[in-house]
Amino acid sequence: MIRFENVSKVYARGARPALDDVSVDVERGEFVFLVGASGSGKSTFLRLVLREERPTGGRVYVAGRDLTRLSPWRVPGLRRGIGMVFQDFRLLPNKTVYENVAFALQVIGRPRHHIRTTVPEVLEWVGLDGKEKRRPHELSGGEQQRVAIARAFVNRPKILLADEPTGNLDPTTSQGIMRLLDRINRTGTTVVMATHDDEIVNEMRRRVVELSTGRIVRDEVEAAYGRREEILPQVGPVAVLDAPGRGVPARRISVRPEPGDVAAERAAEQAAARGVDPPPVEVDEDSREMSGAMASRAEEA
Amino acid sequence: MRLQFILGEVFRGLRRNATMVVSVVLVTFVSLTFVGAAALLQMQIDKLQGDWYDLVEVSVFLCPEGSTASTCAGGEATEEQISTVERTISTELDDVVSTVYFESKEDAFEAFSAQYPDGYQGTQLTEEDMQASFRLQLADPEQYQVVDEVLSGRDGVEVVEDQRAIFEPLFLALNRSSLVAVGLAVVMLVAAALLIITTIRLSAVSRQRETGIMRLVGASTLFVQLPFMLEGALAALLGAVLAVIGLWAAVQYLVIDWLAESVDWVEHVTTADVLTIAPLLLGLAVAVAAVSSAVTLHRYTRV
Known part of the structure; x- marks a missing residue:
């Protein structure tokens, strides 16, 4: 699904490469943790998959497409097949929960009736049923991240990228978010998640790719986070928030989950237990093209 | 949508x-x-x-008495000179000139008197102060140069003037x-x-x-x-x-x-x-x- 072949990325001439000869292959439907210190190249990895950046050397394949040769006007099509979640949620503050999720469908020109049915479905699915009219500032962090995940997932992408999705959340809420990502993964969506959260990685026991100064130093199936002291030497065993570009991550202040987070988690679990289906996969030009490209690559292999 | x-x-x-x-x-x-x-x-x-x-004309002023122009050495333009000019206009400038009108001194004085009944800036002029001229309407106003070349320098013609120059x-x-x-x-x-x-x-x-x-x-x-x-x-x-x-x-x-x-x-x-x-x-x-x-x-x- 995602393949890096000897990928290097140098942002500024003469600077240390952000990624240095990275080769990795993420299969369809896999769940991969990307771990490593701040500045180890995790975010660059995700940006290359989204083609927000182009590699300096090597090739990046996503869903069978060679991104180094992808023409600019095909980039939107690529991104419709990829969902992205951030540490800071990136919700639109002046839009309601419903509008935030609907926005993602509106701007890719989905018909109104499709939006009206899909958005409530996905909101129920992530456990935010009944909170459609709230605005982001009225929600807890965990709920906001659920909105962001709903927005990333509402178009049923083949790939979900998450950059420190639990970085601003307390441990209990983080677990709820992880269960949500796990459920998304179980619908067949490939999930790549960059994280510092060793508890989560250790609990999930999924594939772990560790980056250090732009190189892959470990790639293990069903692995643990590894030794914190080695990965994050500045902070050692303390739980931290990632601080991209600011060097040393900030210590995470341990807090109890907010009531909203607990409620959302319970609602999501209930929805799952009731057998609420995820929003249907919309077959459109891009995804057809994408699956076509995947099929042809599979044949090649 | x-x-x-x-x-x-x-x-x-x-x-x-x-x-x-x-x-x-x-x-x-x-x-x-x-x-x-x-x-x-x-x-x-x-x-x-x-x-x-369309309105403006080319004026061919004929020699008045006492003109210092070299073509007016013989004093006021004679009948003969005037008819030579007229002939030249009707033969050589036939295709350039659309209408010809001869303004005699009497005509000029009449027009002058109509415009300035009380005299020009306090001076009462007489018919003798006027100047006879041919007024040519050109088929194409841009052809002024041709008229000027043909008529300027002829005996009895003091000056050829294009009224367009006024504008x-x-x-x-x-x-x-x-x-x-x-x-x-x-x-x-x-x-x-x-x-x-x-x-x-x-x-x-x-x-x-x-x-x-x-x-x-x-x-x-x-x-x-x-x-x-x-x-x-x-x-x-x-x-x-x-x-x-x-x-x-x-x-x-x-x-x-x-x-x-x-x-x-x-x-x-x-x-x-x-x-x-x-x-x-x-x-x-x-x-x-x-x-x-x-x-x-x-x-x-x-x-």
């Missing part, structure tokens, strides 16, 4: 940047008014030239002022373009969060950029519409209701002329907006 969404974005953007949008509207309004004024002035010049060049300073002044208007218009248009660039940039920066998400979820470049383009184009178009209204009002109240009342012997530009140049102004506004957005959006909302 998409149209509604894009229009919604456009109006949100216009409201958010109200002060900048107003300044874009005003600057395009002023600049296009200058462009339009220059165009109308040119139209007025064409009309005047069309009108007046030259006026047309020169009008042409210069329309050039000044065009120059000002260009400066103002550059200002308008820069303002539109700034406005779009502001709008793009203030909506970076939205456009970032749009790019992330795979909105097409056109979809991301269209609201900004429409914003700039709408503001510029509004300025152009104001310019058209302003020019229309200027022509209606200044030219038709006022100037044409007092100066009724020439044809003036009309409000129909304003409507003729309206598409030009609107097109220019859209073009300036399009160029400015292309320059800005390429930078600020790249996918």
